[in-house]
Amino acid sequence: MMGSGKSTVGASLASALGYTFIDTDVIVEQTLQRSISEIFAEEGEAYFREVESLVMDSLQSHLRKVIATGGGVVLRQRNWGVLQTGLVVYLRATPELLAQRVEDGTGRPLLSQGTSTSVTDMDGVARREALRERLERLVIEREHLYHQADVTVELQADASIAQVVDMIADALVQFIDEHPSASSRYRAQQC
Numbered sequence: 001m002m003g004s005g006k007s008t009v010g011a012s013l014a015s016a017l018g019y020t021f022i023d024t025d026v027i028v029e030q031t032l033q034r035s036i037s038e039i040f041a042e043e044g045e046a047y048f049r050e051v052e053s054l055v056m057d058s059l060q061s062h063l064r065k066v067i068a069t070g071g072g073v074v075l076r077q078r079n080w081g082v083l084q085t086g087l088v089v090y091l092r093a094t095p096e097l098l099a100q101r102v103e104d105g106t107g108r109p110l111l112s113q114g115t116s117t118s119v120t121d122m123d124g125v126a127r128r129e130a131l132r133e134r135l136e137r138l139v140i141e142r143e144h145l146y147h148q149a150d151v152t153v154e155l156q157a158d159a160s161i162a163q164v165v166d167m168i169a170d171a172l173v174q175f176i177d178e179h180p181s182a183s184s185r186y187r188a189q190q191c
């Protein structure tokens with residue numbers, strides 16, 4: 001979900017593993033030479049989702065990589081075909097924590113657009129509450145999809161980036177231990 005730390009924690013995890021880090025939002029932006037906000041405003045969400053899926057498809061041949069996706073990648077079942085060629089981690093956070101992390105919602109069009117009052121025009125407390133409500137709605141809509149992940153890491157507000165990286169590593173080791181058949185996916189990433 002937006003603001004859970006996929007990009008930040010993902011880059012740190014990749015660095016710890018010596019893997020390549022890939023952020024699908026960055027690839028979409030580079031491919032279209034526009035920001036995510038511009039793509040949503042000028043082409044609409046459906047177009048963004050189509051390009052996001054094409055970017056996901058293009059990742060299948062990469063090895064030894066940590067991929068941070070956009071939070072909405074879970075919406076299309078076809079994207080799961082790519083996600084499940086690796087091990088999928090869901091960083092689960094409360095809407096309160098997510099609202100704190102996305103700051104004023106800038107750069108995340110599903111939070112900053114689409115209602116009569118722009119969140120960027122609200123004062124601090126009203127803005128935080130509006131963002132929390134939007135994030136809560138999205139979490140409720142998507143929670144069943146995020147739970148298709150192999151592991152869920154519960155984020156506490158005071159867990160540092162390094163601690164979250166450690167929690168992900170521990171959760172994946174435990175998952176592989178309990179699901180030996182998944183180790184082929186793990187080994188594929190080692191090649």
Ligand SMILES: Nc1ncnc2c1ncn2[C@@H]1O[C@H](COP(=O)(O)OP(=O)(O)O)[C@@H](O)[C@H]1O
Pocket residue numbers: 001002003004005006007008009068101102159160161162164
């Ligand atoms: N464990 C953490 N502790 C403190 N700040 C964090 C942590 N994880 C992420 N952040 C901060 O939260 C914000 C959102 O993180 P980001 O990686 O952009 O999330 P996402 O890619 O999931 O949308 C960034 O400002 C990032 O520095």
Ligand SMILES: O=C(O)C1=C[C@@H](OP(=O)(O)O)[C@@H](O)[C@H](O)C1
Pocket residue numbers: 001002003006007025036069070071072073107108109110
């Ligand atoms: O949850 C979503 O639908 C989206 C999340 C964003 O990525 P982050 O989760 O990295 O913010 C970005 O792909 C786009 O704004 C849509």
